[in-house]
Amino acid sequence: MKEKKKQRGRVDAVGFCRSCNQEHYLPTDPALDPAFQLIKTLKNKGRIDFVLPDQQADPGCAVDYLWGPARGKMFGVLVAQTPSGEQVILRAFSGQYNGRWQVPGWVGPVFDCKAFHQVHDEEEKAIKRLTRQIDQLVPGCPERQECIQQRKKKSQQLMREIHTLYRLRNFHGQAAGLQKILGSDKGVPTGTGDCCAPKLLQHAALQGLTPLGLAEFYLGKENASGCRQHGCFYSSCRTKCYPILGFMLCGVQQLTKEAEENKRW
Ligand SMILES: [Zn+2]
Ligand SMILES: [Zn+2]
Structure with a gap:
């Protein structure tokens, strides 16, 4: 919208x-x-x-x-x-x-920035390594497809982990995660x-x-x-x-x- x-x-x-x-x-x-x-x-x-x-x-x-x-x-x-x-x-x-x-x-x-970097930085490096590997492989070859799948899985997993760091507060003194607020x-x-x-x-x-x-x-x-x-x-x-x-x-x-x-x- x-x-x-x-x-x-x-x-x-x-x-x-x-x-x-x-x-x-x-x-x-x-x-x-x-x-x-x-x-x-x-x-x-x-x-x-x-x-x-x-x-x-x-x-x-x-x-x-x-x-x-x-x-x-x-x-x-x-x-x-x-x-x-x-x-x-x-x-x-x-x-x-x-x-x-x-x-x-x-x-x-x-979220807490320290916790973010703990979750994010290493995984991000691994994802970037995969990207470099993908770029060097022949398009369409099975090994490349495998790497693409692996990268997708890693990115989604990282996103889920990052989302768990978001604990939102309200003015009743309550805290809740994104998933709970949005509906499971x-x-x-x-x-x-x-x-x-x-x-x-x-x-x-x-x-x-x-x-x-x-x-x-x-x-x-x-x-x-x-x-x-x-x-x-x-x-x-x-x-x-x-x-x-x-x-x-x-x-x-x-x-x-x-x-x-x-x-x-
Ligand atoms: Zn907005
Ligand atoms: Zn309300």
């Missing part, structure tokens, strides 16, 4: 919660100003690791990357409140930034849990913050299908985030209401 570009009105984060049998929302509006601020900072600084002094900047974190062959990327901002009533702003980029899961000033992925009969689409919204909500939940608003926008060269354009805001995605945000946003509305009431008193 293609998300509609919406410059005005609701571009909220939304998901369907299977346990409440209804949709849960988080509004965009409270996060719009900090999002515009972030866009300005990125434009002025020319790099995403702007919290570091210039001499410590990582060349791989330059925004030029967004205009290169890898094309642009979604970014997100979450405005949240601490238990003592202070406002905090969390930032996220979708997936990896130029091969990096972690960049200073941004929340990391929903369905496969997990690639990249599920790597969008900005789940990253931001995961870190807010882990830090005991109450989310007030979430905005996601796209920066860089427009994507291949043309449905993402530089500087535009988008609602949370349908294909990957709609089912998982239902779980992650469960309990948020009640918390937000309480936070609003505390503010009033």
Whole structure:
């Protein structure tokens, strides 16, 4: 399903919660100003690791990357409140930034990076070795077919293992794996849990913050299908985030209401 570009009105984060049998929302509006601020900072600084002094900047974190062959990327901002009533702003980029899961000033992925590398790195090397072998073999020969099958099996196994590292949190203090949230009969689409919204909500939940608003926008060269354009805001995605945000946003509305009431008193 293609998300509609919406410059005005609701571009909220939304998901369907299977346990409440209804949709849960988080509004965009409270996060719009900090999002515009972030866009300005990125434009002025020319790099995403702007919290570091210039001499410590990582060349791989330059925004030029967004205009290169890898094309642009979604970014997100979450405005949240601490238990003592202070406002905090969390930032996220979708997936990896130029091969990096972690960049200073941004929340990391929903999983533990050390555990990811333990599961991923060795297997990835084995898969790359197989690819080199495949490239050297004569197309169509039985040995090559065997290697292709082996690589496919290894990739699928690695994907399954990586998916088990995704333990998503919600604001009832619950945690659940992707498979459980999506329903056991369905496969997990690639990249599920790597969008900005789940990253931001995961870190807010882990830090005991109450989310007030979430905005996601796209920066860089427009994507291949043309449905993402530089500087535009988008609602949370349908294909990957709609089912998982239902779980992650469960309990948020009640918390937000309480936070609003505390503010009033
Ligand atoms: Zn998404
Ligand atoms: Zn719910």
